[in-house]
Amino acid sequence: MQQIARINTQAADFDFARLTALGQPAVLTGWVDHLPALQAAKQGPAALAQYLRPLDNNTEMDTLLLAADTQGKVGYADTNLQQFNFERRRYPVWAVLKQLLRQMQQPDAVRIALQSARLDSCLPDFSRQNPMPGLSPDVVGRVWIGNQTVVPAHFDHSDNLACVLSGSRTFTLFPPEQAVNLYIGPLQSAPTGAPVSLVDMLNPDFARFPRYAKALEAAQQATLEPGDVLFLPALWWHHVQARTSFNLLVNYWWGGSVGSAAKAVSPYNALLHALLALNDCSSTERKQWQALFNYFVFHEDADNFSHIPPQTPAIQRELNSKDQQAILTWLLQELTKQAASDQTPQRPE
Structure with missing residues (x-):
């Protein structure tokens, strides 16, 4: 050590x-x-x-x-x-x-x-x-x-x-x-x-x-x-x-998501969401998603997105504040719908 x-x-x-x-x-x-x-x-x-x-x-x-x-x-x-x-x-x-x-x-x-x-x-x-x-x-x-x-x-x-x-x-x-x-x-x-x-x-x-x-x-x-x-x-x-x-x-x-003035979206939330979203995927499908995450999220190749014209918006390359808010709004809507659809109706008392 x-x-x-x-x-x-x-x-x-x-x-x-x-x-x-x-x-x-x-x-x-x-x-x-x-x-x-x-x-x-x-x-x-x-x-x-x-x-x-x-x-x-x-x-x-x-x-x-x-x-x-x-x-x-x-x-x-x-x-x-x-x-x-x-x-x-x-x-x-x-x-x-x-x-x-x-x-x-x-x-x-x-x-x-x-x-x-x-x-x-x-x-x-x-x-x-x-x-x-x-x-x-x-x-x-x-x-x-x-x-x-x-x-x-x-x-x-x-x-x-x-x-x-x-x-x-x-x-x-x-x-x-x-x-x-x-x-x-x-x-x-x-x-x-x-x-x-x-x-x-x-x-x-x-x-x-x-x-x-x-x-x-x-x-x-x-x-x-x-x-x-x-x-x-x-x-x-x-x-x-x-x-x-x-x-x-x-x-x-x-900085990050636990600092006193933190405003960043926590990647830990993304980890939990990934656990939820990939829960029912087969091992083969998980490997396929892993490849897509490596490409789109982790940018394994720094030249991944050079084929897209620089003036063309591409959120996989760069997220501005407007993009971030749009994604948050969309995710909130989707998760709210998913949570509502997963609720089992309760028997009236």
């Missing part, structure tokens, strides 16, 4: 835009040293909690609670992969911080994970005091607070900056094409909302998941300490282990 490259952002030749354009993971050092939240965190968890207390507007946010015997591993509670091993509650940030401080010395403490809480919803003044360098102010950050928890490998459809302010987190990353070796669970019942790997990456069962050994050959890993910022490109699978009894991370998604 490779170590994720570390880049000193104080170097004269550092270029954030060039880094993100490369689409490769990197750990940035020195990028957020000036942030007041990090300075507070360096004085310890209690100091960081006190810094955040007046910023908390008491809005309740999604929080996962896991029994200590789960070892904090977010996942399934049954072999049928239908039930999850956590309870979902809602608490304000300060309530979570207080509880974490209270139980820091308890080895059998309940595992807590306040996850993906928008900063503008719960700590509305945080971003003004702690702007993330390199990003537009329109990019809304999120905060993740907890103790020793583990999130299975999953992906997001946006570029991401993940900044550890307190504690320690190990990120294990896999390129998108490693999905075939990660044994992804059922899409309709994922504990994190995104598709997840079924491999326990802290204790992998190679007899059950032999191809995971291939995924490890392509894996990259880094343990982030306070002040480290991970650039995580869109669609990379990432397994995250929060290692200490008090952890706080802020992250920023931009």
Whole structure:
């Protein structure tokens, strides 16, 4: 397993835009040293909690609670992969911080994970005091607070900056094409909302998941300490282990379909639609559709459409905003008709 490259952002030749354009993971050092939240965190968890207390507007946010015997591993509670091993509650940030401080010395403490809480919803003044360098102010950050928890490998459809302010987190990353070796669970019942790997990456069962050994050959890993910022490109699978009894991370998604100002149509929706549309196709027909997708959608040959005059509109070559809206309207009409036709009439009561 490779170590994720570390880049000193104080170097004269550092270029954030060039880094993100490369689409490769990197750990940035020195990028957020000036942030007041990090300075507070360096004085310890209690100091960081006190810094955040007046910023908390008491809005309740999604929080996962896991029994200590789960070892904090977010996942399934049954072999049928239908039930999850956590309870979902809602608490304000300060309530979570207080509880974490209270139980820091308890080895059998309940595992807590306040996850993906928008900063503008719960700590509305945080971003003004702690702007993330390199990003537009329109990019809304999120905060993740907890103790020793583990999130299975999953992906997001946006570029991401993940900044550890307190504690320690190990990120294990896999390129998108490693999905075939990660044994992804059922899409309709994922504990994190995104598709997840079924491999326990802290204790992998190679007899059950032999191809995971291939995924490890392509894996990259880094343990982030306070002040480290991970650039995580869109669609990379990432397994995250929060290692200490008090952890706080802020992250920023931009672009794609999960960024704060995202307007793009999610390709994940297209994947689900393809599963639906091709469900009844034979293996032969699936291969035929695969060839058409490769040609029209994935543009395997850059010269695919040069035979069409440049001035002639061709949506397989380029989609303008008018084309996009027309396709969305047509798809909505077609899916609405399909959904209506598939409904079985209900017997009157």
